[in-house]
Amino acid sequence: VARPRTGPDEFSRPLRRVLVALLVLALVGLFLLWRIDSPRVERFRAGLVDAVVPNLDWALVPVTKAAAMIEDFQSYARIHEQNQELKRELQQMKAWKEAALQLEQQNARLLDLNQVRLDPRLTHVTGVVLADSGSPFRQSVLLNVGARDGLRDGWATMDGIGLVGRISGVGERTARVILVTDSTSRIPVTVQPSGQRALLSGDNSPLPPLEFVEDADEVRPGDRVVTSGDGGMFPAGLLVGQVALGTDRRLRVILAADYQRLEFLRVLRSHALDPITDTGGLIAPPLGPMPEARAEVDPGAAAGTSPAPAGGDVGEGGSGDAEGLASGGGGD
């Protein structure tokens, strides 16, 4: 039944236009709210992801496993070469294992002599990767452990070998890990053996660059990169990767973690992080209350703002851990 030309449509159209404009305004308002007050919206987002994605588990896991099986099947074709290669590697590894055992014993003895207390709080929770970020412009994964497992924002996440990222966004059952390669990731690192401090800043490429290296001449390709523990974000000494020189002549890091197959990740229970409650002060020379009083005020204020020297926890009665290590190393 065709309606006449001046049906209700002709009248509702301007009204509809106003409603659509309001809708767009509301969406832009949401974006602005996110920009201004990000944590609140991000908490809502984490809650939504927490409610939706674990329910897809029954489908996500089989599809992922099937794809992995196809990949494994393809590798059967090269099984003979791989076997040869692995045998050669095993020979080399045996030599390394011997060296490592000796070094471990030596290290334990030295720690014992120095009475170093290892941090007993450094335990971990292992989670399974549930989903990707879903966008090529964001590098993050979703783990199936969350607030109910005691996870907190900011904790370091590793695979078996190297650093993978940090927890950012914790839901009840899920937690999001921002990978080191994400363009928002900045991690303070130390380059061994020169001890140079630098910042590993992800740029959405597989090899994140090192920035703010104190003296770039001292850093060579092949040097080990570990976390420095600056800023109290991560524990110091977690392996990140190896320095390499990128095609653009920048110092980049080949990550030790196997990013092709992130499956099981361990989240390190770090110390309780200080919550950020205020906006923080300006970084400026401290002002004295009165010009004539400045002479007395300055030294104390300057000492307050200077960075505290980072020192390891050295205490007495710490030999138990070191002995445990020594006997463990000897038993193998």
Place this chain on the structure above:
Amino acid sequence: MPRGWPAEAAVIDPAVRQLWLYRALFVGLAAALMFAKLLPLGAAAGAWPGPDILLCVLFAWVMRRPDTLPVLLITAVILAEDLILMRPPGLWAAIVVVASEFLRSRVALTRELTFVVEWMLVAGLMLAMVLAYRLAHMIAFVGQPALGFQLIQTFWTILCYPAVVGALRLGLAFHKPAQGEIDSRGRRL
């Protein structure tokens, strides 16, 4: 919600049922596409971004059957995608709503176009959307990926558009409304 349902619709009208079937189909399609993106299958950093199929589906759908795709449904689906895929919430949804309304208000024009011209229109619209998205990022001082990287995705999306149109035509018998065709509620398309 559709307005002005006839009173007889209490006994489910086949036209109304078809309308809701189409809507459910769109939501299911969007959910399946999002699910595929969420699979943790080695989307390594620096890999080339793939196409945004949902955007192709949405544009092709709006140009063919605008009556079955209300603006609120589009908003809900894209906003959910924004939230789950870690995009700034609301921004892309707002841009997609504006773009879909732009196409919706030009149904009378686009039905005259040949497919190649329609494709060019969609390509221009997609490029404009990416530029608007980046501009908004810039104004709000939000970090964003490199322009070239994002344009690769747009390029792929544009390339995928004919395939999506073909799939919709084969799978759902979607076609552009002909002159004088009426929708399920008897209104002219």
